[in-house]
Amino acid sequence: MKRSLVWPALLWATTLVASPAQALQVVATLPSLAALAREVAGSYAAVECLLSPRQDPHYADARPNLILSLHRADLLVVNGLELEVGWLPGLARQARNPKIQTGAAGYFDASMAVLRLQVPGQVDRAMGDIHPGGNPHFHLDPRAAAHIAVALGKSLSTLDPAHAAEYAKNASVLSARLRALAAEIAQRFAALPEAERRLAVYHDSLVYLVDWLHLKQVIAVEPRPGIPPDPGHLAKVVATVRTTGARALVQEEYYPRAASDQVAKLTGMRVAVVAGGPQFSANQRYEDYVRGVAKTLYEALHGGP
Amino acid sequence: MSNPALSLILDTAVAAYSDAKPLMTGGHDPKRNGFNLQQLELHAESSVDPYFTLQTNIVFAQFGVEVEEMYAESMALPAGLQIKAGQFLTAFGRINPTHLHSWNFADQPLMIGKFFGSEGSRGLGAQLGWLLPLPWYVELKASATDAVGACCARSLLGGNDLPVRSPGDVAYTANLKTFVPFDEDWSLSISASGQAGPNASGNGNRSEIVGGDLYLRFRPAGDPERRHLSLQMEHAVRARQVPGRSLVDQAGYAQLIGMFALRWEAGLRTEWTTGVADDPLDPEWNASRQRHSAQLTFYPSHFSRVRLQGTLDRPAWRAEPIWGAVLAFEALIGAHGSHGF
Missing domain, CATH: 3.40.50.1980 (Nitrogenase molybdenum iron protein domain)
Known part of the structure; x- marks a missing residue:
C-alpha cells in the first residue's frame, strides 16, 4: 500500500522542482494554431494544444484538466470570433491566471491578425449559429496563417524580450514559407x-x-x-x-x-x-x-x- | 465600454400528475397540473476590472422576482486561489451549484429539496477555492454562508432568522473535487462534500451533511453525431442534533444520460431518500421515498430544447404512488457563458 504512493509522490516532487526553470508556456486551442506557435516559438517555449483535430471546436467539452493547462500558461492562443465560446470562457475564468485573460499581453486572438470574411451586417439567431465578428474558419488559409505567424512573433517577443530576435526571425521565415505555399497551391488550382x-x-x-x-x-x-x-x-x-x-x-x-x-x-x-x-x-x-x-x-x- | 453578456432563459412546462398535490420539492419544478412557468432567468456577467468578474442570476416568476445568485469572483490571486463573494449556490456536490438550464431533468433532485430546500443550498457569504499544485486537477472549495432561509438552508436554521452571535452560527461548506481524463473519450470526475451549521432545534444544536458524487462520461471525441453517455451519482448522509438524540437520514440519485443522435438525448434517473419517524424538524417527510424518472429531449438548436419526462414517485406515507408526465420547453436568447463540465 505504502509503495503505491511513492511513485506519484516522486512524480509530483519532480514537477515542483522542474517547473520554475521551464521556458515560456504556450497553450493554443486549435491544432493549426498550436502548430504555427510551435514553429515561431522554436525551442524557447513549450506549446500545448487543448483540442485534438478530431474534435469540433464548436462543441468541445470543458474538461477540468484544461483549467490546469490554462493556469500554467504564459500565452493563450485562441482562434477568436466566438469559435471557442461554448467551452473556453468558463475554463479561462477558473484558470485564475491574469496573464491570459482577454486584453492581457498573454491573450492572443488570431482573428485579430487576419482579414475577416463574411462579417454580417445584421445578426439574428434565426440565421443559425452565426458569428457576429465574421466567419471564424480561417485556419485552412495559409495567407491568414502567414499573418498569424508574424503577429505571434510579436506577442512572444513582448512576453520574452530576451529571445525577441529569434521569434521575429522564426516568424518571418515561416510567414514567407506560408505565402510561398499559398501561391504554389493557388497556381495549381488556377489551372x-x-x-x-x-x-x-x-x-x-x-x-x-x-x-x-x-x-x-x-x-x-x-x-x-x-x-x-x-x-x-x-x-x-x-x-x-x-x-x-x-x-x-x-x-x-x-x-x-x-x-x-x-x-x-x-x-x-x-x-x-x-x-x-x-x-x-x-x-x-x-x-x-x-x-x-x-x-x-x-x-x-x-x-x- | 462593452455591455455585460446578457441572456434570458425561459423555462415553461405543461404537467399532468395523478395527484393534485404532487409533492414536488424544487422551487422551479412543474408543480401543478396544467401550465407552469418554471422561471425566466436573466443572467448577466462581465469582467469588473482585471481583478474581478461579476455574475448575476435574477429569476422572474409570474408574480415576483428573486436574486438567485450575485457574486464577484477574483481573477488574479496567486497560488491558485480564487475568492467568490456575494450570494451563491454552495459547492456541495454536482447539481447543487448549477441551474435548471443545465439540468438533464425538468425537476430538482429530491436530495436537494430535502436536505437544502427548494432553491438548493445557497447563501450570502464568501468562498475560497484552491487549485492544488499537483500534476492533475484537484480543487478544494470552502465557503462560509449565512445559515438561514427555508428555501436554501432547511437542514440548518431554515425559516428561523436567528442572529449570528459567533462564528459557529453560519454554515460552512467544503468540496474536494478531482478529474481523471482516461483518454480523449473517457473521463471521470469525483468529489466529496460536507456542510455543517446550526439547526433550528436550539441549544447550539448542529446539522451536518456529508456527500459524495461521481460523473463518468464517455464521449468519442471524433463522433460526428456528438453522441455521449454519462453516469452521474450523488449520495449524502445528514445528521441533525435535536434535544436528546441525533436524526440521521440519507438521500441520493443515479442518472444515466445519453445523447444518442444529433440533437436527441434520453435519460433515466432513480432517486432514494430515507426518513426519520416522528422527525420534529421535518414532520412532513418522515419516511422513505423513491422516485423514478425517464426523459426524452430534442434540441432544435443550441438555444432551445423540448423535453418529455415521465415520473413515478413513491412516498411511503402515501397509499398510492404518484404518476407524472411533463412536457417542458426552454428557449435562450442573448449571450450566455459556457457551462462547466
Missing part, C-alpha cells in the same frame, strides 16, 4: 477549368479556402450554420449540385457523413473529407496539413486517385 472549380460544403467552414483558391461554393449541406439538414434542404442541395455541376462536397471529419453521402450518391459528386487540423501531438507541421487538404480537394475536383 483547373471553370467546371472543376465548383464545390459544396457541409458547414460554412471553407470560405477562406474558397477565396484563396478562387473556387466557387455553390451551397452548404447545413441550411444554416449549426442546423442539420432536413429532407427539403437536401433536395435543394441535390438540385443545386445538378444545376451547377459542382464536383466535390468538402467537409471536416467531425461532421456527419450520412447527408453528404446521400447527396453524393444522387449526384455522382465526390465527398472530400479533410482532417480538422494537423496531427499536432504527432508533430505534423501546419504546411504538411495544408498540403494534404489541398491534395484531397484537388483530387476531388479534378478527378484522380
Whole structure:
C-alpha cells in the first residue's frame, strides 16, 4: 500500500522542482494554431494544444484538466470570433491566471491578425449559429496563417524580450514559407477549368479556402450554420449540385457523413473529407496539413486517385 | 465600454400528475397540473476590472422576482486561489451549484429539496477555492454562508432568522473535487462534500451533511453525431442534533444520460431518500421515498430544447404512488457563458 504512493509522490516532487526553470508556456486551442506557435516559438517555449483535430471546436467539452493547462500558461492562443465560446470562457475564468485573460499581453486572438470574411451586417439567431465578428474558419488559409505567424512573433517577443530576435526571425521565415505555399497551391488550382472549380460544403467552414483558391461554393449541406439538414434542404442541395455541376462536397471529419453521402450518391459528386487540423501531438507541421487538404480537394475536383 | 453578456432563459412546462398535490420539492419544478412557468432567468456577467468578474442570476416568476445568485469572483490571486463573494449556490456536490438550464431533468433532485430546500443550498457569504499544485486537477472549495432561509438552508436554521452571535452560527461548506481524463473519450470526475451549521432545534444544536458524487462520461471525441453517455451519482448522509438524540437520514440519485443522435438525448434517473419517524424538524417527510424518472429531449438548436419526462414517485406515507408526465420547453436568447463540465 505504502509503495503505491511513492511513485506519484516522486512524480509530483519532480514537477515542483522542474517547473520554475521551464521556458515560456504556450497553450493554443486549435491544432493549426498550436502548430504555427510551435514553429515561431522554436525551442524557447513549450506549446500545448487543448483540442485534438478530431474534435469540433464548436462543441468541445470543458474538461477540468484544461483549467490546469490554462493556469500554467504564459500565452493563450485562441482562434477568436466566438469559435471557442461554448467551452473556453468558463475554463479561462477558473484558470485564475491574469496573464491570459482577454486584453492581457498573454491573450492572443488570431482573428485579430487576419482579414475577416463574411462579417454580417445584421445578426439574428434565426440565421443559425452565426458569428457576429465574421466567419471564424480561417485556419485552412495559409495567407491568414502567414499573418498569424508574424503577429505571434510579436506577442512572444513582448512576453520574452530576451529571445525577441529569434521569434521575429522564426516568424518571418515561416510567414514567407506560408505565402510561398499559398501561391504554389493557388497556381495549381488556377489551372483547373471553370467546371472543376465548383464545390459544396457541409458547414460554412471553407470560405477562406474558397477565396484563396478562387473556387466557387455553390451551397452548404447545413441550411444554416449549426442546423442539420432536413429532407427539403437536401433536395435543394441535390438540385443545386445538378444545376451547377459542382464536383466535390468538402467537409471536416467531425461532421456527419450520412447527408453528404446521400447527396453524393444522387449526384455522382465526390465527398472530400479533410482532417480538422494537423496531427499536432504527432508533430505534423501546419504546411504538411495544408498540403494534404489541398491534395484531397484537388483530387476531388479534378478527378484522380 | 462593452455591455455585460446578457441572456434570458425561459423555462415553461405543461404537467399532468395523478395527484393534485404532487409533492414536488424544487422551487422551479412543474408543480401543478396544467401550465407552469418554471422561471425566466436573466443572467448577466462581465469582467469588473482585471481583478474581478461579476455574475448575476435574477429569476422572474409570474408574480415576483428573486436574486438567485450575485457574486464577484477574483481573477488574479496567486497560488491558485480564487475568492467568490456575494450570494451563491454552495459547492456541495454536482447539481447543487448549477441551474435548471443545465439540468438533464425538468425537476430538482429530491436530495436537494430535502436536505437544502427548494432553491438548493445557497447563501450570502464568501468562498475560497484552491487549485492544488499537483500534476492533475484537484480543487478544494470552502465557503462560509449565512445559515438561514427555508428555501436554501432547511437542514440548518431554515425559516428561523436567528442572529449570528459567533462564528459557529453560519454554515460552512467544503468540496474536494478531482478529474481523471482516461483518454480523449473517457473521463471521470469525483468529489466529496460536507456542510455543517446550526439547526433550528436550539441549544447550539448542529446539522451536518456529508456527500459524495461521481460523473463518468464517455464521449468519442471524433463522433460526428456528438453522441455521449454519462453516469452521474450523488449520495449524502445528514445528521441533525435535536434535544436528546441525533436524526440521521440519507438521500441520493443515479442518472444515466445519453445523447444518442444529433440533437436527441434520453435519460433515466432513480432517486432514494430515507426518513426519520416522528422527525420534529421535518414532520412532513418522515419516511422513505423513491422516485423514478425517464426523459426524452430534442434540441432544435443550441438555444432551445423540448423535453418529455415521465415520473413515478413513491412516498411511503402515501397509499398510492404518484404518476407524472411533463412536457417542458426552454428557449435562450442573448449571450450566455459556457457551462462547466
